Amino acid sequence: MTDGHFERIALIGIGLIGSSIARDVKQLGLAKHVVVSTRSEETLKRAEELELGTEYTASAADAVKDADLVIVSVPVGASEAVAKQIAGSLKPGAIVTDVGSTKASVIAQMAPHMPDNVHFIPGHPLAGTEKSGPDAGFAGLFRDRWCIFTPLPDTDPVALDRLKTFWMALGSRVDDMDPQHHDKVLAIVSHLPHIIAYNIVGTADDLETVTDAEVIKYSASGFRDFTRLAASDPTMWRDICLHNKDAILEMLARFSEDLAYLQRAIRWGEGDKLFELFTRTRTIRRSIVEAGQDVDAPDFGRHSLDAKK
């Protein structure tokens, strides 16, 4: 059984990520039974309408009974509550994983509650959009995206391998990382960009001299590139900020220090300093495109998208 198949999968949480997993599992036939569980009755009903699973329950404890694979896809701040709910009902030998954007905190919240006879393997698929909820998910979300695992020192390599095979069946590329290092890497590649985006959109919203209508009308000049990130799920991002505090504060301090340097160069008309930075950053963009992490279409190919309208 190392082909990514499981007899019974329990999905705890059925938002953008959970529902995308559900769609892939269904489409690829990766499980005989898929139990969907979420606290919200409305969301559970919607999941059933969308036929995302084979069984539905508001009880996370009921959901995990007899499940061979349990995937927790909830805002990271809810991790401990879920761990407590499911701990007593887990099947011996089951794999329990999550999809949280912070790993040290999720481990601290969940590991102490996990019974010795299950395999708890924290994971993080680097995939998503600015949309949220079960309707926002789609099959193929994880294709060619990274999924990072932060196994614990005593993680069974066979179970880890089985979990990786599952994610690879979804099209993911897999990687291992130390939880603390994961949290630092994500703080710079994901958390800081989101916080900065939220902040600049907030600043623009608060201006007295420029109206919101003007900001919206002329947003194609750069501003709109930030608004997509700033439209992400507020609960998810509040929890990330609170649960990766140290790494985020470290990155924010660096960012602010660098910005003060740039601000001073602008104030004093130091064109050479500005030119040096603005040249250096081009190289990073080129590397990202070369690494296949973004399309090279100018303006993100928006013009070609517009042309199709």
Added chain:
Amino acid sequence: MTDGHFERIALIGIGLIGSSIARDVKQLGLAKHVVVSTRSEETLKRAEELELGTEYTASAADAVKDADLVIVSVPVGASEAVAKQIAGSLKPGAIVTDVGSTKASVIAQMAPHMPDNVHFIPGHPLAGTEKSGPDAGFAGLFRDRWCIFTPLPDTDPVALDRLKTFWMALGSRVDDMDPQHHDKVLAIVSHLPHIIAYNIVGTADDLETVTDAEVIKYSASGFRDFTRLAASDPTMWRDICLHNKDAILEMLARFSEDLAYLQRAIRWGEGDKLFELFTRTRTIRRSIVEAGQDVDAPDFGRHSLDAKK
């Protein structure tokens, strides 16, 4: 002659913007003669290979002789030098315009040199990509984009109307604005986003704890959205920072103040403050999509672009 046609157009500067105008003019047959001028011999040669005009000269003064419309498309810091070069050769009654991203500075640099018998009408098409140079231009760049004019108190309304008709022929939507207000609006919708993007990419590049390779590998998690802006032309952006200093410093101060508030909320675990901001910013995104200023395709439609590969 209010159909956007001119007998002879001179294009001073033939980068992304100038060459896109050239392509539109040619495709739409908006002028009998198009003189292309740029200081760089290499660029001039390339413009000729691309057949962007009907005549080519390294001398801006020669280029503007007998031209009915002169469009200056150079980094804003070069505006005064160009104004001095062309002033003595302009045809009486000619319209002289520019495409610069800052307007008060361009007016201060150019207006004093303009003879009384020409119409100097500053303009700014809000269009572009992160690419630069004559090969980066394309027909249709200005379609459905705004072009803002900042006419001077004594601007002839007939000349202004004729210039607007030209830009509308290129597909632009046109607008008038006070130069100082233009500079404030652009500082928030364009200049601050670019500066922030340059800054965060610089911060990431400088980290000791996370490697450039890691930043690039995992950039799809938010970071890459900034790298496109940070790949923009360094000379153009150095000049914008130096020539819209006051408005940019004002916006930077607001941004930094707001970021300090956010940072403090993260440090002290004030989830409600974070949630409030993260919710408010969603509304702006929705308005931008509703105003047709961005596509609603999740992740900018990158998944659909990827699928086509």
